[in-house]
Amino acid sequence: MKKAVTRASHAAMHGRVFHHDDPIWNTHYPPCALNCRCRVRALTERQVRQRGIAVESSEGRLTEVTQEVGLDKRTGEVIERPAWQYTAPDGRSMTPSPGWNYNPGRAAYQPDLDRYDFDLARQYVEGMLTGPAFARTWNRVEAAVTAFRATDAAAGLSAAQITAMLRRRGDIAMGETYAVGVLSAADRRLLGVETQAVLLSDDTLLKQAISRTGQGFGLRDYWRVQHVIEHASFVARQGENVLVFVERDGMLYAAFIKRTDDGRELYLTSFRRSSLEDVARLRRQAEVLRDEIG
Secondary structure, eight states: OOOTTSOHHHHTTTTOEEOTTOGGGGTOOSOOSTTOOOOOOOOOHHHHHHTTOOEEOOTTTEEEEEEEEEEOTTTOOEEEEEEEEEEOTTSOEEOOOTTOOSOTTTOOOOOOGGGSOHHHHHHHHHHHHTSHHHHHHHHHHHHHHHHHHTSGGGTTOOHHHHHHHHHTTSSSOOSOEEEEEEOOHHHHHHHTOSOOEEEEEHHHHHHHHHHTTTSOOOHHHHTTHHHHHHTOSEEEEETTEEEEEEEETTEEEEEEEEEOTTSSOEEEEEEEEEOHHHHHHHHHHSEEEEEOOO
16 A cells, blocks of 8 residues: 555565565565555466566575664563565665564464463463474474475585574564463462463574474474473573473483573573483573482
8 A cells, every 4th residue: 555654664575476475475465664554465376467467586686684672661661573675676675563573364372471370371382282283383494494404405404504494484483482381389489480381483493494404303392392391390491592401202301491580481491311421511500499319
């Protein structure tokens, strides 16, 4: 919708046509800001041909930029987050406003689990992890990593370099977040946090899929996150991370949980198989909060 009051960056997208599966729809689906009046109209292939419309591609034109999203009232520090900017062939660019850079049709509904009691929240998490939404995200990430690993472009690259390259694609890590665990009241007191939900981002899934290539770590392993957290036999704090260990089916699993700077959210930053050697090292180097491992 182009009028005199239309913001210049939004006007830059006027009349542009992309394929339905173009990655741009993951981050630039209207509305893209407060009071945004942009709209999307679907066209058939025949309509595109009849009208002589040029179909664009966002390949090579989506760039990760840093965007100011707020101010920390306690420290006065400007809070910044990554965002995706599209630069059109004519040089004009458009970056959705903070909080508007996602596709609402693809976003899975996530309730505020802090409003629910522990048992109900736990049931929701178990249903989420074993349901189709999380499976789709897992499969999308794993398929992309496997495909890229098989190309010549991946030869000689480190895990960090591969992560950076796949992040730039925009169709793998799309800003999705899932609740994968819930803390009991006793564990919240032990860790000194108020929120009970432990979240996992698709960006973390991407990083872990790359670092664990060939280890046989699958979707079903993530179904164990709640059990690991709830029945942790070893808990330690090291820096900003809380490390939780539990033995299950003859294997030792480790969950790494980190609190956000504002203390309002908890994120699972790593989930992997571990060993007693890791536990012994943490006994020497970290603050042990619980130790029931023999």
